[in-house]
Amino acid sequence: MDWSAEITAAAERIKGHVLRTPVVTITEGFDLSYPVQVKLEQMQHTGTFKARGAFNTLLSSNVPEAGLVAASGGNHGAAVAYAAHKLGHKARIYVPEMAGPAKVALIRDARADLVVVPGAYAEALEQALAYEQDTGAMQIHAYDALGTVAGQGTVALEWDAQGLDADTVLIAVGGGGLIGGAMAWFDGRRRIVAVEPETSCALNAALSAGAPVDVEVSGVAANALGARKIGQICFDLAVSSGAESVLVTDAAITRAQEALWRAHRQLVEPAGATALAALMSGAYVPAPGEKVAVLVCGANIAPDPFQ
Numbered sequence: 001m002d003w004s005a006e007i008t009a010a011a012e013r014i015k016g017h018v019l020r021t022p023v024v025t026i027t028e029g030f031d032l033s034y035p036v037q038v039k040l041e042q043m044q045h046t047g048t049f050k051a052r053g054a055f056n057t058l059l060s061s062n063v064p065e066a067g068l069v070a071a072s073g074g075n076h077g078a079a080v081a082y083a084a085h086k087l088g089h090k091a092r093i094y095v096p097e098m099a100g101p102a103k104v105a106l107i108r109d110a111r112a113d114l115v116v117v118p119g120a121y122a123e124a125l126e127q128a129l130a131y132e133q134d135t136g137a138m139q140i141h142a143y144d145a146l147g148t149v150a151g152q153g154t155v156a157l158e159w160d161a162q163g164l165d166a167d168t169v170l171i172a173v174g175g176g177g178l179i180g181g182a183m184a185w186f187d188g189r190r191r192i193v194a195v196e197p198e199t200s201c202a203l204n205a206a207l208s209a210g211a212p213v214d215v216e217v218s219g220v221a222a223n224a225l226g227a228r229k230i231g232q233i234c235f236d237l238a239v240s241s242g243a244e245s246v247l248v249t250d251a252a253i254t255r256a257q258e259a260l261w262r263a264h265r266q267l268v269e270p271a272g273a274t275a276l277a278a279l280m281s282g283a284y285v286p287a288p289g290e291k292v293a294v295l296v297c298g299a300n301i302a303p304d305p306f307q
Contacts, residue, residue: 003184006146007153010056014151017055017086019044021155023162029263030256030280036292037166039159042272042299046106048224049155049178049297050079050142055087056151057140063089066137070094071128073121073174073223074103075271075300076142081110092131094124098223100302120217122228143177144231153181155295160185166293170195170284172274173203175227176234178297183237192243195278197221197253202230203238204245211235220250224271224298244284248274252281260296267305272298 021043027035045051054076058068067090070080077093084091092113095104098120107114117124132139141148155178156169168191171179183192194203199219206212212235217226237243250270257273259280260266275294278284286292 006150007157007185010150011154011157013059014052014055018051020158030259032279036294038294038296041155041295041297042268046078046082047299048075049152050076051082052154053148053151053177054079054083057147058083058087060147064136064138066135067091068140069128069131069137070140071125072142073226074099075224075298078103078106080140081107081112085110094128096120096124100223102300102302102304121226143175144233148177149180149233152177153185156182156185166291167191168193168290169293170275170278171295172225172271172297174225176203176231180234180237183241183243188241193284194243194245195275196247197225198247198249200226201247202227204247206230206235207245220253221270221274246278246283248277248281248283252277256280267301268296269298269301272296
């Protein structure tokens with residue numbers, strides 16, 4: 001797979017449909033003794049990076065008359081609904097009850113047909129797959145698909161073009177689409193550290209087992225990072241690139257979330273603060289002189305502070 005070509009093509013394809021999100025270097029507010037370069041991808045359409053993968057998939061596919069279907073913890077569904085609406089396609093989105101009102105509202109605002117499913121993401125996916133079989137709608141996987149991963153990889157391409165100055169990049173992991181795209185783009189040129197909650201750690205468990213395995217999911221970031229099994233694409237890239245994996249507590253995530261707000265007025269959901277939590281908690285300690293960067297990836301906090 002020529003990932004560089006795939007991601008470069010994706011970036012050209014989605015140009016004009018997604019935002020170029022800002023990069024800042026922060027020197028205070030995180031109780032750290034070194035600067036951290038931060039990419040504020042939570043400022044993307046629908047509040048996460050996922051609009052990139054959704055637009056790339058739709059713009060590179062022949063969408064059937066039956067439209068689109070997706071299962072999502074919330075953020076992916078919002079992105080698919082948004083992209084479908086902008087491109088004139090109908091979409092049905094299945095989300096679990098744990099998705100949260102902010103993400104459900106985003107999907108409704110994009111005029112998608114929304115179905116809230118009892119249980120977790122796995123149950124939403126089961127119903128989405130059944131709908132696909134029954135109707136012929138096009139399924140857009142949240143993370144384990146070429147178009148999704150290549151689209152998410154445009155975050156890393158864009159960051160490089162903005163002058164990314166880091167030896168190591170810390171990225172939160174759910175199902176693996178975002179970090180998969182980053183690993184594919186950087187191709188060993190930068191160290192990648194995968195950060196997961198202790199209670200939702202599909203990649204860490206897979207790396208320990210030598211293959212993707214089912215895990216239990218819970219905790220403050222579960223509605224965004226709560227994949228029960230890591231995507232095969234991400235797992236293969238993590239093994240080939242030698243990505244590191246660290247775990248953080250819910251308390252560390254909440255502390256990083258609060259720091260982003262109190263010091264820099266960046267309102268992010270727990271998943272969006274998870275990578276930063278690894279630095280603030282000491283789960284990842286850079287070597288002397290090591291330059292580090294953090295991807296902040298989600299803004300859809302629950303409850304919505306303005307409702």
